[in-house]
Amino acid sequence: ESYDMGGHDTYMHKEIHEQVDAVDRVLRGRIDDRFATVRLGGLNLDAREARGVRRVKILGCGSAYHTGLIGAQLIEELARIPADAEPASEFRYRNPVVDPDTLYIAVSQSGETYDTLAAVQELKRKGARVLGVVNVVGSAIARETDGGVYVHAGPEVCVVSTKCFTNTAVAFALLALHLGRIRDLSVADGKRIIAGLRRLPEQIAEVLRGEEEIKRLAAEYANAKSMMFIGRVRGYPVAREASLKLKEVSYVHAEAYPASELKHGPLALIEPEVPTVAVLPDDDLLEKNRATLEEIKARSGRILAVAHQEQEKADHTIVVPRNEPELDPILMGVPLQLLAYHTALALGRDIDKPRNLAKSVTVE
Numbered sequence: 368e369s370y371d372m373g374g375h376d377t378y379m380h381k382e383i384h385e386q387v388d389a390v391d392r393v394l395r396g397r398i399d400d401r402f403a404t405v406r407l408g409g410l411n412l413d414a415r416e417a418r419g420v421r422r423v424k425i426l427g428c429g430s431a432y433h434t435g436l437i438g439a440q441l442i443e444e445l446a447r448i449p450a451d452a453e454p455a456s457e458f459r460y461r462n463p464v465v466d467p468d469t470l471y472i473a474v475s476q477s478g479e480t481y482d483t484l485a486a487v488q489e490l491k492r493k494g495a496r497v498l499g500v501v502n503v504v505g506s507a508i509a510r511e512t513d514g515g516v517y518v519h520a521g522p523e524v525c526v527v528s529t530k531c532f533t534n535t536a537v538a539f540a541l542l543a544l545h546l547g548r549i550r551d552l553s554v555a556d557g558k559r560i561i562a563g564l565r566r567l568p569e570q571i572a573e574v575l576r577g578e579e580e581i582k583r584l585a586a587e588y589a590n591a592k593s594m595m596f597i598g599r600v601r602g603y604p605v606a607r608e609a610s611l612k613l614k615e616v617s618y619v620h621a622e623a624y625p626a627s628e629l630k631h632g633p634l635a636l637i638e639p640e641v642p643t644v645a646v647l648p649d650d651d652l653l654e655k656n657r658a659t660l661e662e663i664k665a666r667s668g669r670i671l672a673v674a675h676q677e678q679e680k681a682d683h684t685i686v687v688p689r690n691e692p693e694l695d696p697i698l699m700g701v702p703l704q705l706l707a708y709h710t711a712l713a714l715g716r717d718i719d720k721p722r723n724l725a726k727s728v729t730v731e
């Protein structure tokens with residue numbers, strides 16, 4: 368994409384709408400239908416090495432870290448390799464144990480974030496294998512890592528990440544599928560995930576067609592004192608990212624919690640002025656999530672659900688199309704980008720350049 372605004376009032380709006388093409392681009396030329404897998408030319412990790420990986424540790428900051436949370440779940444689900452994500456900024460300061468059988472993955476839009484780069488350099492110094500999941504081609508992190516997957520989101524101008532977040536999550540799905548098919552993921556499951564990935568661009572377009580309704584909801588919730596974002600397992604990273612997005616661009620205070628943690632403390636915050644955004648994929652945790660909604664309702668909390676079907680306990684539901692359960696986090700984040708955008712617009716914020724923030728944090 369060009370730097371031209373293309374008829375949009377802000378880069379954030381433009382970049383949210385570019386996601387249909389961006390996701391198409393990250394998939395293009397990479398799917399191998401014959402073997403129900405993907406080709407990732409720059410990975411630099413052969414099948415024998417991939418089979419030897421005992422753990423995966425993903426490192427990034429901010430939204431990149433949140434895509435790492437999604438990536439870790441995808442790698443565990445599809446490749447059955449224990450995986451987790453950690454803020455790169457924390458990792459580099461805690462003198463981590465570097466394990467030769469762990470595959471480290473640094474994730475970054477700009478490829479220049481100092482904390483992430485410093486974590487990569489520390490890992491390399493200790494002899495670790497580090498891959499990059501990076502958007503900007505030839506950036507410092509892309510150069511310092513041993514190989515990786517380019518995200519192909521195109522230039523992202525708005526300080527607040529949207530299309531790169533989604534494309535990075537898709538890039539992780541590709542990596543997880545690749546690792547899975549080298550290990551124990553069946554051909555049938557490989558085909559199922561590929562079909563789901565191919566459906567994503569049109570499903571994102573469908574979510575974006577619901578923008579007017581989300582704009583109306585944003586106006587309704589814009590005066591909240593604070594917002595609570597909750598989700599269980601696949602829904603949780605989506606809640607984390609949506610909470611960050613809202614904070615960054617609208618300056619509305621927001622918290623994100625695993626839905627199961629609500630009763631361990633944050634439930635005390637619930638009141639009509641503190642609405643909850645609940646991310647509720649139609650998976651085997653739906654009933655548990657519905658029980659959480661009842662607990663919130665019992666405390667007079669307002670609820671905006673993002674789900675695959677209308678939620679009776681919610682005041683409003685944004686219905687998103689169904690895909691394969693493993694891919695739910697990718698699609699469910701998109702309407703919440705629009706919610707953050709329209710909240711910021713309703714409050715008259717400087718959307719592309721929120722106060723106190725820089726696009727990439729290249730200093731300590």
Ligand code: AGP
Nearest residue numbers: 429430431475476477480527528
């Ligand atoms: C995203 O909306 C943020 N502005 C921020 O959290 C960002 O994701 C973070 O600083 C990491 O940047 P990077 O992806 O360029 O490394």
